[in-house]
Amino acid sequence: MKSSDSSLDHLWFPFTCSQDLSDFPPRVITRGEGLYLYDREGRRYLDAIGSWWVSILGHRHPRINAAVGRQLDKLEHVLMAGFVSDAALNLSTSLAAMLPPGLTRIFYSDDGSTAVEAALKIALQYWAARGRRRTAFVSLGGGYHGDTLGAMSVGNIPAYHSLFHDTFKSQLYTDAPYCYRCPCGRNKASCNAECMESLERILAAKGETIAACVFEPMLQGAGGMRVYPAKVLNRLFAACKAYGVLTIADEVATGFGRTGKLFACEHAGVTPDIMCVAKGLTGGYLPMAATVAREEIYAEFCGDYSSNRELTHGHTFTGNPLAAAAACETLAILREEGIPQSLATKSALLASKLESCREIEEVGDVRVLGMIGALELVADRRTKRPFAPEKRIGFKLARKALDKGLLLRPLGDVVYFVPAYIITEDEICTMIDTARDSIKDALHE
Ligand SMILES: Cc1ncc(COP(=O)(O)O)c(C=O)c1O
Structure with a gap:
């Protein structure tokens, strides 16, 4: 399958459906700084998953x-x-x-x-x-x-x-x-x-x-x-x-x-x-x-x-x-920096912000451990019935989040957050508020 950007024609992406690749070409990232990534159009993304869990101290840390x-x-x-x-x-x-x-x-x-x-x-x-x-x-x-x-x-x-x-x-x-x-x-x-x-x-x-x-x-x-x-x-x-x-x-x-x-x-x-x-x-x-x-x-x-x-x-x-x-x-x-002890306050805030997401009827479970947070979305909270996979709720909400400047990569319908430890309390609030709005948008699409 050929993409509109010919420079992509030689790439084979991991865990990526080829149709999605042509419908939603990957954003090309040219710069990182702290919690954020910047694409070649100058858009900024809050990296809520530490680029697959690795960026624990933020991008382009001066000391490293x-x-x-x-x-x-x-x-x-x-x-x-x-x-x-x-x-x-x-x-x-x-x-x-x-x-x-x-x-x-x-x-x-x-x-x-x-x-x-x-x-x-x-x-x-x-x-x-x-x-x-x-x-x-x-x-x-x-x-x-x-x-x-x-x-x-x-x-x-x-x-x-x-x-x-x-x-x-x-x-x-x-x-x-x-x-x-x-x-x-x-x-x-x-x-x-x-x-x-x-x-x-x-x-x-x-x-x-x-x-x-x-x-x-x-x-x-x-x-x-x-x-x-x-x-x-x-x-x-x-x-x-x-x-x-x-x-x-x-x-x-x-x-x-x-x-x-x-x-x-x-x-x-x-x-x-x-x-x-x-x-x-x-x-x-x-x-x-x-x-x-x-x-x-x-x-x-x-x-x-x-x-x-x-x-x-x-x-x-x-x-x-x-x-x-x-x-x-x-x-x-x-x-x-006394990690992990110094992260207790941020972890508590992450937990309380995620708990507040239960206002969305489709949030079936909230899971938090240290600087890890996750929401499992379900079609029916009472029975825990999952959404039909073809609804692709997780995929859709990640697209919505991206448009709002938030990088998420849900696992099916589990939305998770593993940001760099340098995230501030304000940024935790922004991250979860944006995710909450994206979930609502995807559910009501
Ligand atoms: C628990 C666990 N083990 C092993 C791996 C594999 O690591 P890598 O992708 O660096 O090969 C992962 C990756 O997500 C993981 O989460």
Whole structure:
């Protein structure tokens, strides 16, 4: 399909319907500053989703700009085998100081999906090194861990995964911790994390074959911004411990203060065996991810040449110095600004503004955790009946919002907000008021 702008004819966009692309050509962004993006026509957009969660400190942050500039003048890249840049070394020291106690070893890769791939391989190789055949994974229903095949095998969103599960590999999945539509018929008051009984059953039947349990702590992002209570994590950890199954926390979206704690697992007071981080790590500047592990896990990868124990995984750009410099500065800013503690007032305001959206009859659920907010829109609030997908309410309201200078990217009919932490209280009000107006416009179209 040819577009009116011939410069688009060579591009293949992710998660984008080609018809939409020709009906609504993408806005070409030429500049960013703080919370805002500017297109080539000079229009300004409030980036309510931090350009897919990465821009945690805002666009073109002066300190990160300067740090990347300094690194550019020294070294752009060096392989990380037999060599390491001083930037990657410095980053390991700062990141290690921030990690939950017990997580000490840092393996760099390029993005969230590859961080998950590395975690899965580490778990498999760990068990092989211990002479055990544990080759399966269990993950949470409704989870998302990236788009590479291994990461997809532990994902469980039918629209994204079913075609590929049939063709390649699918793993084991628990019930989804989707509180608004609880699979166990519980509510907030009666919940005792019953959705994790499904995990307990899987482990009772197959625990000896399972290498690890993979999960997004506290919030399932791409699955529909589903916030779930810490007790689910506590029950998950207890079950995994009972069967000696490793825990892999995918903090790609939730890490670095987003949920109101530095890492989401802290809400439940638990530390996983392996943790994946990416997205906000470089402040949104350059692709970089890390898979971090406990020392006991790393110990299984140590030995002399004949033991053949080294991790058989690596990426060309592993530990890239420019990305490491951006990440180091991002972590310094988080530390110095006391994030996430300093975000409590903004989070409370986000929550109260979103609550006020319940005045719209079609707002079925309001979910907030730290600097994450979401509204689930439904056709019938009483029965929770969703809109017919072809109504495309989420898509329509995002178009309305864009015309009002607000960048949203709803997941189906779930509208969500993950702005940069620098957002002011006035801007939070503007963001939610504009979204509320856009929802009303889309519903009444
Ligand atoms: C929880 C989670 N894991 C993994 C990924 C994949 O990250 P990336 O898109 O950087 O590969 C994402 C991306 O949204 C995510 O939300």
